[in-house]
Amino acid sequence: MLSDVAYIGLGSNLGKPTEKIKSALGAIEAHSQMVLNASSSFYASSPMGPQDQPDYVNAVCRIKTSLQPQELLATLQDIENSHGRERIGERWGPRTLDLDILLYNDLILNTQNLTLPHYGMQEREFVLVPLFEIAPDMIMQDGRSLATWVAKCDLEGLYRLDLS
Ligand code: ROI
Numbered sequence: 001m002l003s004d005v006a007y008i009g010l011g012s013n014l015g016k017p018t019e020k021i022k023s024a025l026g027a028i029e030a031h032s033q034m035v036l037n038a039s040s041s042f043y044a045s046s047p048m049g050p051q052d053q054p055d056y057v058n059a060v061c062r063i064k065t066s067l068q069p070q071e072l073l074a075t076l077q078d079i080e081n082s083h084g085r086e087r088i089g090e091r092w093g094p095r096t097l098d099l100d101i102l103l104y105n106d107l108i109l110n111t112q113n114l115t116l117p118h119y120g121m122q123e124r125e126f127v128l129v130p131l132f133e134i135a136p137d138m139i140m141q142d143g144r145s146l147a148t149w150v151a152k153c154d155l156e157g158l159y160r161l162d163l164s
Helices: 017-030 069-082 125-134 146-152
Strands: 004-012 034-039 043-045 056-065 098-104 158-160
Touching: 004 017, 004 069, 004 125, 017 034, 017 056, 017 069, 043 125, 056 125, 069 098, 125 146, 125 158
Parallel strands: none
Antiparallel strands: 004 056, 004 098, 034 056, 043 056, 043 158
């Protein structure tokens, strides 16, 4: 039963970021325990954190899944690894592919390797704007609308990519 709903943030700024994100969405789609339910446009975004790295491409998708949060995390890490993700190097440094669970149903979770909702979402326009595209009516954990969160974030440096 694919009855749980999760939102996943995708990001890449090494290699061919757009291709990496497309390929990651393909891997999600191909997995027997995940159904890709919606995916946002792709966005170019200037790096949050160290500025001496390339711009990112970011997107968000919604899946239905039968994987529990920890299983989903491990599955997404497998997909990262199969796209050449290396888990060494500077914190907040460039990455070939980053897949983050943003939300899993209404679950609130604080474990060593997984925090839900994803910490720092509120400050990340490259997460909130694509999320808003596929979930315009979403209410966030503080009771405010996602629209309110989007209205408060700085949209400078974020561009929707036209891939047609
Ligand atoms: N900055 C942007 N714009 N997009 C990301 O996906 C991203 N991911 C990260 C850090 C290094 C925080 N900066 C980012 O992990």
